[in-house]
Amino acid sequence: MKCAMVIGTAIVLTLVMPSTLVGWGSEGHQIVASLAQTRLTENAQRGIRSLIGDASLASVSNWADEVRPERDETYSWHFVNIPENASGFSDERDCFCAQQRTQGLGD
Numbered sequence: 001m002k003c004a005m006v007i008g009t010a011i012v013l014t015l016v017m018p019s020t021l022v023g024w025g026s027e028g029h030q031i032v033a034s035l036a037q038t039r040l041t042e043n044a045q046r047g048i049r050s051l052i053g054d055a056s057l058a059s060v061s062n063w064a065d066e067v068r069p070e071r072d073e074t075y076s077w078h079f080v081n082i083p084e085n086a087s088g089f090s091d092e093r094d095c096f097c098a099q100q101r102t103q104g105l106g107d
Contacts, residue, residue, distance in 0.1 A: 026062045033061035 037057040040048065052060055064078040080094040
């Protein structure tokens with residue numbers, strides 16, 4: 001009975017929690033960046049080092065979230081919109097300029 005109550009409470013909280021609270025958050029970005037850094041090829045590591053020096057990917061993983069409020073032009077740098085049925089990434093299809101807003105986002 002107690003287990004069913006805990007599960008029921010968890011389901012209700014998940015359904016009523018605002019979607020902004022279940023995003024990656026800064027810690028999630030850092031975890032993903034740390035994992036990604038361990039999987040980089042030697043060539044990719046050199047390329048990243050040329051961009052961010054000796055900093056780790058985790059240490060810069062929240063940059064886009066941090067600068068977006070002050071720099072509107074960075075809005076579209078933060079994500080891409082890849083259709084669910086797409087076989088892969090397409091720069092022309094999946095990215096858009098800061099002037100082309102996705103309705104309801106970033107306004």
